[in-house]
Amino acid sequence: MIDRLPLDVQIEIFQSLAIDDVLRLRLVSKNLYSSTEIRSLWFSAVTKALEVVPIPQVFKKLSAMPTATLQFEAIRHSMLERSxxxxxxxxxxxxxxxxxxxxxxxxxxxxxxxxVTIAGDGSVCLQHVSEPRPRIVKRGIDAYLHKMTSAISYSSGFDSLLLITGTNGTDETSHLFLYCIDTQIPRMESVLTLKLSTNVLAASAAFGILAVGTGQGEAELIHIISVDEYSGQQRSIVLMDVRSTGSMEESTLTILSRSQVFLCCSYGFALYDIPQVEQARVGNSQDPPTIMVTPTWSLKHELTLSxxxxxxxxxxxxxxxxxxxxxxxxxxxxxxxxxxxxxxxxxxxxxxxxxxxxxxxxxxxxxxxxxxxxxxxxxxxxxxxxxxxxxxxxxxxxxxxxxxxxxxxxxxxxxxxxxxxxxxxxxxxxxxxxxxxxxxxxxxxxxxxxxxxx
Known part of the structure; x- marks a missing residue:
């Protein structure tokens, strides 16, 4: 019987089993139930689950999770995999x-x-799903925004970033709102608010980088802004001219790393290296440099969804x-x-x-x-x-x-x-x-x- 083996051997066996099998063993005897209450077993199970669904916010809290919470998370992941x-x-x-x-x-x-819920004027409410009212409310602008988008990503400290874009129908200006959210406090702080006279075609933010694709006439640029998500300080700006590689209309941008950005549009896919330009520092008297870029990898492929x-x-x-x-x-x-x-x-x-x-x-x-x-x-x-x-x-x-x-x-x-x-x-x-x-x-x-x- 397993329950007669040394505890460290039992734990090693339990960790090799699927969660459903562990739950069955818990029903066999009181000794096995007691053995499967060891925290390291459930810690290992949640760690494996995070390899399948990598959520940095959960990973950050992992070491402080009590055993009951680890059990809940591991069992829920197993149920989702089945159902x-x-x-x-x-x-x-x-x-x-x-x-x-x-x-x-x-x-x-x-x-x-x-x-988070987002209204037509760009205002944002942050609330816990079990509570009747928001914890934090941020005001938008005094106008209705059209062509709105919203996206969640990660800051350099693995908190949540919320990026909102939209166009003011009155003066046709484009607006971007970037928030950093820490739900453990909870806290929602404005990192950056931009108002642009050009048309925003796509935008993405992650890990200290904001990428904004704009179009005006034949010019299509990706603005790469290095920003501290916790202070809002802009560190550098580089403009990437991508007009030679196809249209950014109906496209999405994804920041892959601090040195690469991915563009996906109805014509296919393209991967770009972000130029590292020293003179692009904010506060420099010169305008941000504009650099013609070509993809390090691309693939032409017509996509249906837009x-x-x-x-x-x-x-x-x-x-x-x-x-x-x-x-x-x-x-x-x-x-x-x-x-x-x-x-x-x-x-x-x-x-x-x-x-x-x-x-x-x-x-x-x-x-x-x-x-x-x-x-x-x-x-x-x-x-x-x-x-x-x-x-x-x-x-x-x-x-x-x-x-x-x-x-x-x-x-x-x-x-x-x-x-x-x-x-x-x-x-x-x-x-x-x-x-x-x-x-x-x-x-x-x-x-x-x-x-x-x-």
Whole structure:
């Protein structure tokens, strides 16, 4: 019997087992139950889960987590691995969250316990999903913004960054708002607010870099701004001229590292090195330098979805190392870019369910989308969300083919009000929570938090 072995041997055996097997052993005897209460077992399980779904905010709290919390996180991850790609899955719980302004966008923060809501004037509310009102409110501008976007990424200290962009319809100026959020305090501070006379085509922020793609006439530039996310101090500005490599219209930018940026548009993909120019320091009397750049790697490939939907990028092992994989979701297939090999390898993996492109959220391991027509149910009081589990790509493997990476797809059936449609959705892949913003039938949209696992 296992319970007669030395405790250190038992723990070594437990750590090699799947969580479901550990839970079965806990039912065998009191001795085994007691042995599986050891913190190191659950610490190891959550560490392994973070290798699958790398969430820096969870990693930062790992050493301080009590055993009960580690158990909860490990068991929830195991349940999500089993259930995320099942068909017609019913959520464990639904929770309606009060809305305190005219919500246009919402974003679940990593970990799934905190939510930011964004109004049409750029104002932001930060609230815990279990609380009736916001903890922090930040004002926007005195005008309604069009063509808004919002995105969550990571600061150099692995806190959350919120980037909002939009266009003032009155004077056609573009506005960017960058916030740094620490939910442990909680704190939400404005890092940077920009007002530009040019059209913002795409933007991204991560790890001390803000990249802003602009277009005016034939000129297409990527503004690279080095910024301290905690003081707001701008350190340097470089302008990258990318007009020679295709249009940035309907594109997305992703900061891969402090030295590389990734551009994805309807014509394909391009990887750029960020120029390191000493005279680009803020405060220099000269204008920021403009440098004509060409991609270090590119691939022409026509994409159907607009804007392109790409996965979040997180450095491997929670350190500032080059990320390994980028996923780009299209109507018929998933594009997989393996950045650990040179040149970058590109694989197309067929999707078992087609993506209509209405609303999509894509993580590093899980995705969810809603299509207005494909998601119709016989019952007008329910809607279907499609779910998928993304393949894991081995590092430094060059000769990979589509058959190596089948995608598991499923669906989630969510109760709703009569013929209610979704306006926006956000996914936290660690907790398996999906937050839905339903259409405005009154002055404000209805916000519902969907829990796949309790």
């Amino acid at each position: 995320w790609h099942r068909e017609n899955l019913a959520p464990m719980s639904l929770r309606e969250i009060p809305s305190f302004h005219d919500v246009q966008y919402l974003e679940l923060l990593p970990g799934g316990d905190w939510l 804007l392109p939907v790409s996965s979040h990028v997180v450095w491997q092992h929670m350190a500032l190392q080059q990320p390994g994989t980028i996923f780009i979701l299209d109507y018929h297939e998933l594009h997989v870019l393996n950045l650990t090999v040179s040149p970058v390898s590109h694989i197309e993996v067929s999707l078992p369910v087609k993506v209509g492109g209405d609303l999509t959220a894509l993580g590093t391991h899980r995705g969810v989308w809603w299509n207005r027509y494909q998601s119709a149910q016989n019952d007008a009081r329910s809607l279907r969300l499609w779910t998928c589990t993304l393949p894991r790509i081995p590092a430094h493997e060059e000769d990979l083919i589509e058959d190596d990476f089948p995608i598991a797809a499923g669906s989630l059936i969510v109760p709703c009000k009569d013929k209610e449609e979704v306006e926006y959705l956000s996914l936290d892949e660690w907790s398996g929570r999906v937050c839905l913003l339903f259409e405005r039938k009154e002055s404000r949209g209805r916000i519902v938090l969907v829990d796949v696992c309790q």
